[in-house]
Amino acid sequence: MEWGNSMTEYNFAYLDEQTKRMIRRAILKGLAIPGYQVPFASREMPMPYGWGTGGVQVSAAVLTPEDTLKVIDQGADDTTNAVSIRKFFERTAGVATTTATAEASVIQTRHRIPEEPLVEDQILVYQVPIPEPLRFLEPRETETRKMHSLEEYGPMHVKLYEDISRHGHIATAYAYPVQVEGRYMMDPSPIPKFDNPKMEMPAIQLFGAGREQRIYALPPYTKVVSLDFEDHPFDPSKAPHPCRLCGAEGAYLDEVITDDEGGRMFVCSDTDFCERRRAAGHEGAQA
Amino acid sequence: MTLLMSVRDITKYYGRYIGCAEVSFDLYPGEVMGVVGESGSGKSTLLNCLAGHLPPDRGEVLFDSRVDGPKDTLKMSEPERRMLGRTDWAFVHQNARDGLRMNVSAGGNVGERLMAVGARNYGDIRRQATQWLGRVEISETRIDDRPTTFSGGMQQRLQIARNLVTGPRLVFMDEPTGGLDVSVQARLLDLLRGLVRDMGLSAIIVTHDLAVVRLLADRLMVMKDGHVVEAGLTDQVLDDPQHAYTQLLVSSVLQV
Ligand SMILES: [Zn+2]
Numbered sequence: 001m002e003w004g005n006s007m008t009e010y011n012f013a014y015l016d017e018q019t020k021r022m023i024r025r026a027i028l029k030g031l032a033i034p035g036y037q038v039p040f041a042s043r044e045m046p047m048p049y050g051w052g053t054g055g056v057q058v059s060a061a062v063l064t065p066e067d068t069l070k071v072i073d074q075g076a077d078d079t080t081n082a083v084s085i086r087k088f089f090e091r092t093a094g095v096a097t098t099t100a101t102a103e104a105s106v107i108q109t110r111h112r113i114p115e116e117p118l119v120e121d122q123i124l125v126y127q128v129p130i131p132e133p134l135r136f137l138e139p140r141e142t143e144t145r146k147m148h149s150l151e152e153y154g155p156m157h158v159k160l161y162e163d164i165s166r167h168g169h170i171a172t173a174y175a176y177p178v179q180v181e182g183r184y185m186m187d188p189s190p191i192p193k194f195d196n197p198k199m200e201m202p203a204i205q206l207f208g209a210g211r212e213q214r215i216y217a218l219p220p221y222t223k224v225v226s227l228d229f230e231d232h233p234f235d236p237s238k239a240p241h242p243c244r245l246c247g248a249e250g251a252y253l254d255e256v257i258t259d260d261e262g263g264r265m266f267v268c269s270d271t272d273f274c275e276r277r278r279a280a281g282h283e284g285a286q287a
Numbered sequence: 288m289t290l291l292m293s294v295r296d297i298t299k300y301y302g303r304y305i306g307c308a309e310v311s312f313d314l315y316p317g318e319v320m321g322v323v324g325e326s327g328s329g330k331s332t333l334l335n336c337l338a339g340h341l342p343p344d345r346g347e348v349l350f351d352s353r354v355d356g357p358k359d360t361l362k363m364s365e366p367e368r369r370m371l372g373r374t375d376w377a378f379v380h381q382n383a384r385d386g387l388r389m390n391v392s393a394g395g396n397v398g399e400r401l402m403a404v405g406a407r408n409y410g411d412i413r414r415q416a417t418q419w420l421g422r423v424e425i426s427e428t429r430i431d432d433r434p435t436t437f438s439g440g441m442q443q444r445l446q447i448a449r450n451l452v453t454g455p456r457l458v459f460m461d462e463p464t465g466g467l468d469v470s471v472q473a474r475l476l477d478l479l480r481g482l483v484r485d486m487g488l489s490a491i492i493v494t495h496d497l498a499v500v501r502l503l504a505d506r507l508m509v510m511k512d513g514h515v516v517e518a519g520l521t522d523q524v525l526d527d528p529q530h531a532y533t534q535l536l537v538s539s540v541l542q543v
Pocket residue numbers: 243244245246247248267268273274275277
């Protein structure tokens with residue numbers, strides 16, 4: 001990797017203009033057909049698959065020099081993955097970066113939607129490992145494509161049926177399948193189902209899967225319905241207690257280990273949200 | 288009485304080789320048609336052409352669908368034909384593994400067809416699955432077990448339940464007792480006969496086993512080299528075969 005030496009060797013945001021145009025076409029097609037997986041020619045990026053190369057390519061294609069970028073990983077701005085992606089764009093695009101959700105125009109995320117509601121003109125870019133929600137049912141790509149085109153989604157409920165028969169309730173907690181605008185079945189990426197209801201939002205949502213070479217998208221205010229049964233309705237499951245640090249109720253919490261004796265506590269997974277609340281004087285039981 | 292299905296001139300070539308040629312027959316509601324012949328006789332090719340799994344080169348398959356009345360299923364769009372495959376039609380494979388989801392519980396296997404046509408009440412789906420396991424003599428206690436833990440005979444019975452749960456009008460069966468032990472076969476045949484009678488099912492059964500058609504089929508077609516060489520009421524054909532080939536089949540001279 002030589003990109004530390006000379007910025008001029010690289011185009012804005014690393015990718016060449018032709019590649020960015022190709023990715024933008026895929027994004028526009030994705031926005032025109034919400035939830036539909038658009039194939040694109042994924043490029044080698046200077047980071048391994050699994051590090052969000054799909055999301056990085058989508059971000060690279062939508063970023064402009066005026067943008068402010070935020071990168072989160074499981075809700076946190078300071079994990080190795082989030083830091084390295086943020087640094088990558090600082091160096092290759094020279095864009096401003098932030099940890100504040102409200103100040104960001106583009107947010108790349110892995111596994112979470114920020115707690116602070118997003119607004120129009122913001123773009124949320126998801127890193128997606130497995131874009132095909134039907135994959136567990138049907139390994140053949142030709143067949144899943146046919147199931148999508150014919151809207152043969154009944155078997156999706158088999159997975160939920162299996163959950164209930166085994167656990168007494170729908171145990172799927174992440175990557176909980178959704179149907180978009182009453183049409184395409186979509187994998188929301190491994191966000192907690194807690195975040196599913198937030199997907200009906202004013203911001204644009206873009207999903208990039210690098211290894212699988214797929215892009216899909218949700219335009220603002222798209223209808224997104226989590227699958228369920230009449231007698232087992234979708235339950236985003238709220239945390240049973242408030243955040244120990246900031247006292248937030250109704251935020252998504254992570255269990256963290258606090259000492260060597262196995263002490264544990266529940267705190268906001270969205271670190272920026274939690275810090276801002278504490279800075280504003282909110283307190284949890286721990287503080 | 289209206290025909291359920293009218294098959295005309297179904298012909299399928301594999302390159303220069305005949306798969307099946309000029310096969311025509313009518314099927315009435317509640318009637319079971321047996322198709323017998325040696326392997327390579329064209330009986331499986333015929334079944335796959337009729338069920339829409341294989342496009343024939345020629346012919347028509349008029350089916351009296353519940354929704355639209357008689358329609359040529361070969362001219363249907365794929366979505367229409369696949370919908371038919373989930374509603375009016377069912378297909379029982381010789382190898383239960385081809386017709387089941389092996390990584391899904393017995394209840395999920397039976398429930399899938401219900402969910403595929405829009406069932407969204409877990410309790411109802413579960414009740415119907417339980418009821419159908421009972422009808423195919425699988426203990427209710429096995430409802431959450433995967434078919435991988437079932438014997439061959441149980442897997443085949445589960446496949447039948449999975450197919451019949453939505454009340455199809457026509458069942459295609461490809462060697463439904465093939466590969467099973469003789470005693471298991473007998474039980475399965477008994478069960479099939481009961482279901483066909485109770486539900487007033489129509490069926491097209493392809494088999495090399497004359498005992499199967501003797502027990503299940505009202506009428507019989509004998510195929511050889513892609514052609515139907517003899518057809519008629521099952522008892523007539525088996526007890527008084529006219530064609531030399533059928534005579535060989537019946538006299539068990541041929542190891543089919
Ligand atoms: Zn907090």
